[in-house]
Amino acid sequence: EVQLVESGGGLVQPGGSLRLSCAASGSTFSTYWMHWVRQAPGKGLVWVSRINPDGSRIDYADSVKGRFTISRDNAKNSLSLQMNSLRAEDTAEYYCASEGASCSGGSCFGHWGQGTLVTVSS
Amino acid sequence: QSVLAQPPSASGTPGQRVTISCSGSSSNIRVNYVYWYQQLPGTAPKLLIYSDNQRASGVPDRFSGSKSGTSASLAISGLRSEDEADYYCTAWDGSLSGIIFGGGTKLTVL
Numbered sequence: 001e002v003q004l005v006e007s008g009g010g011l012v013q014p015g016g017s018l019r020l021s022c023a024a025s026g027s028t029f030s031t032y033w034m035h036w037v038r039q040a041p042g043k044g045l046v047w048v049s050r051i052n053p054d055g056s057r058i059d060y061a062d063s064v065k066g067r068f069t070i071s072r073d074n075a076k077n078s079l080s081l082q083m084n085s086l087r088a089e090d091t092a093e094y095y096c097a098s099e100g101a102s103c104s105g106g107s108c109f110g111h112w113g114q115g116t117l118v119t120v121s122s
Numbered sequence: 123q124s125v126l127a128q129p130p131s132a133s134g135t136p137g138q139r140v141t142i143s144c145s146g147s148s149s150n151i152r153v154n155y156v157y158w159y160q161q162l163p164g165t166a167p168k169l170l171i172y173s174d175n176q177r178a179s180g181v182p183d184r185f186s187g188s189k190s191g192t193s194a195s196l197a198i199s200g201l202r203s204e205d206e207a208d209y210y211c212t213a214w215d216g217s218l219s220g221i222i223f224g225g226g227t228k229l230t231v232l
Contacts, residue, residue: 103157
């Protein structure tokens with residue numbers, strides 16, 4: 001079973017940058033679509049971005065397109081999210097998620113990390 | 123504003139059956155799989171239902187999913203106190219080229 005651990009969250013000023021990381025355990029990382037999903041305090045879940053197993057297909061939500069960049073390193077079992085030009089509305093818990101044995105196809109979140117909090121404030 | 127519409131709240135008493143709806147459109151639910159997630163207070167979400175009506179590993183058979191046209195539903199039978207959580211539906215949207223979530227339904231067990 002895949003275990004996911006996020007890191008890199010913290011307090012950043014509007015307009016600033018932050019890089020989130022997600023470390024994955026297990027041998028299946030390189031075969032899974034990977035995602036970032038966020039949740040503003042007291043609000044619902046919002047999909048942010050996804051990347052296919054070999055990194056050749058990437059999609060973003062309109063709200064982050066042009067500001068965020070997702071990437072992966074299959075040799076290191078790691079996923080990253082580079083966030084630039086951050087805004088107050090980007091404040092949220094950011095979850096790393098992957099496919100799972102139960103679900104595949106790029107649209108399913110079979111495994112989740114515990115989340116890392118990003119706060120954008122002056 | 124969520125593209126998938128869910129009721130903000132639902133409730134039931136122990137042992138009851140409750141249903142949570144998820145309404146979409148021809149660019150998402152009608153043509154793509156629907157997934158359901160449970161988020162217990164203070165924890166990360168967990169996959170409940172995939173591919174419209176398949177239970178994820180370890181999910182009790184009290185949980186079931188269905189889909190018809192542009193709407194989907196999650197049913198929970200034999201309601202238990204530990205089912206009190208937020209529930210979210212999701213699907214791929216071809217028009218938006220992205221994954222969309224419903225706004226979430228907070229289930230209260232009275």
